[in-house]
Amino acid sequence: QNIEWKPEWIERMQRAVIRDKNHPSIFMWSTGNESGFGQNQKAMIQWAREYAGTRLIHCEDADRKADRTDRPEYYNERYYADVYSRMYLSLQKTEEAAQNYNLDRPVFLCEYAHAMGNGPGDIWEYNELFDKYPKLIGGCIWEWADHVIVDEQGVQRYGGDFPGEKTHDGNFCCDGLVFAD
Numbered sequence: 099q100n101i102e103w104k105p106e107w108i109e110r111m112q113r114a115v116i117r118d119k120n121h122p123s124i125f126m127w128s129t130g131n132e133s134g135f136g137q138n139q140k141a142m143i144q145w146a147r148e149y150a151g152t153r154l155i156h157c158e159d160a161d162r163k164a165d166r167t168d169r170p171e172y173y174n175e176r177y178y179a180d181v182y183s184r185m186y187l188s189l190q191k192t193e194e195a196a197q198n199y200n201l202d203r204p205v206f207l208c209e210y211a212h213a214m215g216n217g218p219g220d221i222w223e224y225n226e227l228f229d230k231y232p233k234l235i236g237g238c239i240w241e242w243a244d245h246v247i248v249d250e251q252g253v254q255r256y257g258g259d260f261p262g263e264k265t266h267d268g269n270f271c272c273d274g275l276v277f278a279d
Contacts, residue, residue: 207237
């Protein structure tokens, strides 16, 4: 990672933590989705622990990096985060993680269902596992809510709705399980 960007990474964590430090439903700070793991994330985590150390730290990329069997030197990277986090583990792999006594942290599926299009599958089965194993603390659904921009008239708009807009993905971000509001 580029060390020159370290202040901006730390500022991103600072803005999120300071903004949400009193929010009752925030139980975990995250270094960011699919953002890699290196010295900048480590600095973000260190700052969050010093400022607001009572909440868990999430960094899926630390575990992804640590799980690389071809690079054992990465194994301890996982311990920067307080939860074992992965995306789209199969039901079998999720249950294996829940039963793995060597895995000494809670398991969090930062994405486990993808709601684009006509909706996600396997939600019932995953929730059955969440209820069965205390080590599984749940997960997130990608595209839970529509991603829209509310214009000055209060109308929700998405790709292609704006005059002169040439580059967009249509309703790609407007296909969540619930409306944006």
